Amino acid sequence: MxxxxxxxxxxxxxxxxxxxxxxxDLVLANVDFAMGHDxxxxxxxxIMREQMGAEKIWDPDRVAxxxxxxxxxxxxxxxxxxxxxxxxxxxxxxxxxxEVGQGGICHTVLPENGLVxxxxxxxxADSHSCTYGALNNFATGIGSTDLACVFALGELWFRxxxxxxxxxxxxxxxWVEAKDLxxxxxxxxxxxxxxxKAMEHTGEALRHIDMEARLTMTNMAxxxxxxxxxxxxxxxxxxxxxxxxxxxxxxxxSDPDAEYEKxxxxxxxxxxxxxxxxxSPDNYAPLSEVAGTKLDQVFIGSCTNSRITDLRRAAAVLAxxxxxxxxxxxxxxxxxxxxxxxxxxxxxxxxxAAGAAWTTATCGACLxxxxxxxxxxxxxxxxxxxxxxxxxxHPKAQVYLSNPAVxxxxxxxxxxxxxxxxxxxxxxxxx
Amino acid sequence: MTxxxxxxxxxxxxxxxxxxxxxxxxxxxxxxxxxxxLGKHAMEGVPARDTWAxxxxxxxxLVGGSNFGCGSSREIAPVAxxxxxxxxxxxxxxxxxFFRNAINMGYPILQSPQAAEAIEEGDELEVxxxxxxxxxxxxxxxxxxxxxxxxxxxxxxxxxxxxxxxxQLEERRRRGAAVPR
Numbered sequence: 006m007x008x009x010x011x012x013x014x015x016x017x018x019x020x021x022x023x024x025x026x027x028x029x030d031l032v033l034a035n036v037d038f039a040m041g042h043d044x045x046x047x048x049x050x051x052i053m054r055e056q057m058g059a060e061k062i063w064d065p066d067r068v069a070x071x072x073x074x075x076x077x078x079x080x081x082x083x084x085x086x087x088x089x090x091x092x093x094x095x096x097x098x099x100x101x102x103x104e105v106g107q108g109g110i111c112h113t114v115l116p117e118n119g120l121v122x123x124x125x126x127x128x129x130a131d132s133h134s135c136t137y138g139a140l141n142n143f144a145t146g147i148g149s150t151d152l153a154c155v156f157a158l159g160e161l162w163f164r165x166x167x168x169x170x171x172x173x174x175x176x177x178x179x180w181v182e183a184k185d186l187x188x189x190x191x192x193x194x195x196x197x198x199x200x201x202k203a204m205e206h207t208g209e210a211l212r213h214i215d216m217e218a219r220l221t222m223t224n225m226a227x228x229x230x231x232x233x234x235x236x237x238x239x240x241x242x243x244x245x246x247x248x249x250x251x252x253x254x255x256x257x258x259s260d261p262d263a264e265y266e267k268x269x270x271x272x273x274x275x276x277x278x279x280x281x282x283x284x285s286p287d288n289y290a291p292l293s294e295v296a297g298t299k300l301d302q303v304f305i306g307s308c309t310n311s312r313i314t315d316l317r318r319a320a321a322v323l324a325x326x327x328x329x330x331x332x333x334x335x336x337x338x339x340x341x342x343x344x345x346x347x348x349x350x351x352x353x354x355x356x357x358a359a360g361a362a363w364t365t366a367t368c369g370a371c372l373x374x375x376x377x378x379x380x381x382x383x384x385x386x387x388x389x390x391x392x393x394x395x396x397x398x399h400p401k402a403q404v405y406l407s408n409p410a411v412x413x414x415x416x417x418x419x420x421x422x423x424x425x426x427x428x429x430x431x432x433x434x435x436x
Numbered sequence: 437m438t439x440x441x442x443x444x445x446x447x448x449x450x451x452x453x454x455x456x457x458x459x460x461x462x463x464x465x466x467x468x469x470x471x472x473x474l475g476k477h478a479m480e481g482v483p484a485r486d487t488w489a490x491x492x493x494x495x496x497x498l499v500g501g502s503n504f505g506c507g508s509s510r511e512i513a514p515v516a517x518x519x520x521x522x523x524x525x526x527x528x529x530x531x532x533x534f535f536r537n538a539i540n541m542g543y544p545i546l547q548s549p550q551a552a553e554a555i556e557e558g559d560e561l562e563v564x565x566x567x568x569x570x571x572x573x574x575x576x577x578x579x580x581x582x583x584x585x586x587x588x589x590x591x592x593x594x595x596x597x598x599x600x601x602x603x604q605l606e607e608r609r610r611r612g613a614a615v616p617r
Contacts, residue, residue, distance in 0.1 A: 031587045044465050048511060051469060057601045075466070082466035132509040132533060148511035148537035150597050157601050162587060196453055197503035201532040230506060232532055285453065372462045372508075393455040393507060395481040400458075 009260035011168040012235050013203040016143040016257055020126040020163075028167040028266070037125035037142075038067050039155045042111050043083070043090045044074045045130035046152075050093035053153035062097045063159030069101035069120055070094045071111040074368045079375035097156075109340030109366030112136040112308035116220060117342055119249035123238050123256040128155060133308050133390065135226040138235040139219035141242055141256050143203075145233045166232045167266040168203040168259075173210035175274040180424060180431065182318075183218035184310055184388070184408040185279045186210070187225045190271065192281070192289025200230035202266065205259065207237055210273035216245040217312040224309045225390055228286040278423060280386075281406040284394045292411065295421050301383040303328075303416040304397075305409050306337030306364075307371040310388035313346045315409040317435040320352040322413035322428050323359040329419030334361040335377045337369045361416070373398040386415050439544055439593055442564055443523045445497040449557040450482065454500055455507035456534065458482045460516040462508075474512055475519025489520045497563070499555045500527035505534025514538045524563060526570065526581070528552035539588050542596030546570065551579035 008025035010018065018026040020034030041049055053059050062068060072090060075083035087105075094102040101120060108114045112133050115121045123141035128134065130152040137144035147161070155161050177186060191198070204226045211219065219236055226234030236242075238256035246254070278292040305311060305319050316338065328334045336356050338344040344366055347353050356363050362376075370377025371389040379385055379398035385405070387397065392404035405421065410431065414424040424431070458481035460474055467473040479488045498517060504527035505513055514537050517525060525538065528549045538545045544565055551570045555561065559574040568581040584592070591600060 029585075031585050044468060044510065048468050052598065056598045057605065059601070059605060080466065086466065086468065130509060132507065134509075146509040146533055148509055148533060148540060150511060150540040151536065154540075154597050154601050158604055162591075164585070196506060197529070197531070200503060200529065201535075227507075230503060230531055372457070374462060391455070391457075391507060393453075393457055394483060395461050396455075396457045400481055400483060 009262040009264065011203065011205060011259045011263040011265070012141070012257045013143050013168055013205070013233060014165060016124060016126050017163055017165050026165045028165050030165040032163055032165060033160050034126055034163055035160050036128055036155050038121055038127045039152065040069045040111055040115060040129035040131070040134060041152050042071045042073050042131060043076050043086050045149050046070055046093055047086050047089040048149035049130060049152040049156065050089065052150055053156045057153055057157050059157035062156040065098040066100045068099045069103070069111070069115055070099050071103045071108045071114055072105045073108065073110045074372065075374050076367060077105050077365065106365065107341055109338065109343065110308045110368055112224060113312055113339035113343065116140060117340060119246060119251045122246065122250055122252060122254035123242065124254055128161060132227045133224055135231065135234050136220050136224040136308060138226070138233050139216065139223040140246070141236060141238040143233055143235065146227060164201070166201055166203045168205050169199055170205045170207065170265040170268045172268065172270045173206070173208035173273045174270065175272055176210055176213050177273050177276065180278055180410065181276055182408040182410070183214055183221045186273060186276050187222045188279050188281050188286070188289055188406060189276050191225065191229050191287045194229055196228060196285055196287045197230040199226065201232050204229065204231045204234045206234065211236060212239065215314060216241055217314045220312070221309055225286070228391055278411060280421070281392055283392055283403040283405065286391050286406060292421070292423055295405065296423065298405070298421040299384065300332050300386050300415060300419060300421065302377065302379065302385040303332060303334045303412050304370050304377055304385060304387040304389065305412050306335065306339065306369060307389040308339055309390040310409050311337060311339035311343070313343050314435065315388065316343065316347050316352050317350070318431060319409045319413040320355045321432060321435060322410055322424055323361070323417065324355050326359055326417045326427060328360040328416045332416055332419045334359070334416040335364065335370060336361050337364045337376065338366045340366050370397060372396065379404070386412050386421055388412050439542065439565055441566055442562065443497065443544065444562045445495040445523050446493065447497050447499050447555050447557060447559045447561055448488070448492070449555065450498065450500045452501035453503045453506055454482060456505060456510055456513040457507055459505065459513040465510060465512060468512055471515050471519040474516035475521065478516040478520035492521045494521040495523045496521060497561050498522045498525045499552055500525065501552055502528040504530050506531035509533045511537045514541055514543055518543055526551050539591050540597040542592055542594070544592065546581035548579050548581040551581070554579060
């Protein structure tokens with residue numbers, strides 16, 4: 006008799022070499038792909054070599070390293086972290102090393118290079134590693150000692166999570182994006198609403214959104230405290246991976262009679278444009294409640310909302326318009342490939358003409374690193390993922406989270422605004 | 437480093453959803469390899485706690501609310517707290533990456549909603565880590581901590597994931613298995 010399992014359980018069972026697993030089981034599982042970056046590789050490398058006594062990593066072809074958090078180096082100490090990251094990657098022969106100017110933010114770089122695939126067990130030494138789950142894999146954030154263990158052994162311990170199922174009926178309305186939907190969900194369940202659990206997203210609304218929008222949703226699983234976010238494999242997944250996937254892959258699906266700890270059902274059509282107000286990602290409010298809030302800075306960037314589709318929507322709003330006086334708009338593409346595409350499509354010209362600061366691909370302002378750190382009392386509207394006190398700079402800065410079209414429109418008006426105030430209609434092909 | 441049997445210290449009380457950027461603001465991530473320096477800035481991002489680290493006495497106990505350590509995966513969060521001199525973190529509940537980072541470091545944490553609610557700042561605590569019993573000497577109370585699965589307890593007792601991996605590597609070498617595979 007076979008045990009009915011969710012996608013998450015199936016992937017962990019396969020990794021552990023077991024027929025089946027149940028929520029709560031502790032397993033040792035083989036890892037299919039691992040990721041680290043300039044803040045997490047230096048400690049992981051040191052722990053692995055100096056403390057664990059391992060000389061090589063288990064499989065250099067299954068590791069990616071990005072220089073994204075404090076790179077290009079924001080100061081001398083960051084340059085040292087960048088150098089340690091570079092040297093470790095070189096010494097270990099890591100195949101997927103992305104230098105400054107050639108990669109960008111890990112969570113955009115790995116999917117766009119076809120490195121994280123359906124059915125796989127993926128770990129990343131960064132909390133937003135849950136992003137990859139939109140591609141039908143189990144992906145979760147881990148620490149540096151964890152990463153050192155994976156490097157040394159190719160395996161890691163996991164507690165099999167309970168799965169929460171989120172069903173989205175109907176379709177999102179005009180202007181409403183995946184970001185609004187996930188902010189709404191986190192507002193409903195709270196920043197610990199899925200603590201240590203799997204968030205399985207499904208339903209009609211997802212079938213009508215593209216892979217980049219799906220990545221925005223799984224990206225924010227961690228903001229509800231989840232271990233992973235995961236979605237089904239469908240034509241959208243397949244088309245995204247065609248010509249991109251670097252390895253053969255085996256999609257996975259949940260059994261019809263799999264057990265869920267809880268099932269949440271939402272009518273996507275009823276979800277409004279929304280924001281997370283300061284100082285927590287679950288502090289949801291409909292846009293209408295905060296409209297008119299005066300802004301000092303608008304930031305369009307991060308692994309959450311700065312892929313090419315996000316930039317297209319921002320450009321549609323900003324074309325032939327100017328950033329309002331008294332506001333600064335900073336746009337940071339999430340990868341070098343995104344920047345190249347934005348250049349081809351003429352988006353960068355639109356941003357520059359509007360009076361926006363266009364930066365290289367980096368995490369930058371999202372974590373208060375550089376290129377847009379907030380000062381005391383400043384108010385920012387940001388397309389990023391979390392707004393806990395001090396996340397983007399001073400603990401008394403106020404950060405609102407929104408989708409890119411709202412961010413772009415608000416940069417034009419200088420206050421939090423509905424995009425329809427500056428653009429009559431979002432062209433259907435870039436919705 | 438193995439786990440002490442009993443820990444004694446004074447309690448510092450924090451609220452719910454204290455995230456890693458409050459525990460150690462990202463700007464200090466440049467000190468990722470320097471535990472003492474990180475320790476000087478522990479909890480600096482928590483409103484009105486910006487000078488907290490300088491008030492900690494070696495061995496003090498940090499008591500948090502629910503979802504303690506949510507946010508980023510940065511292991512420097514528990515490293516900074518340890519670097520500040522805190523001997524043990526008790527919370528109503530922990531965010532998962534902070535939780536596994538602490539276990540992996542062999543750094544003691546206890547989950548006890550009862551203790552997190554009842555303990556007040558400055559209370560003197562005596563904690564039996566083996567029994568999972570928290571005694572509040574100031575109030576004359578006693579609280580139980582939730583038991584962890586065996587594998588996590590074993591990891592904690594042996595000093596974390598580093599000695600565990602060393603043992604695994606030795607076994608693989610002894611078996612003649614390629615290291616790494």
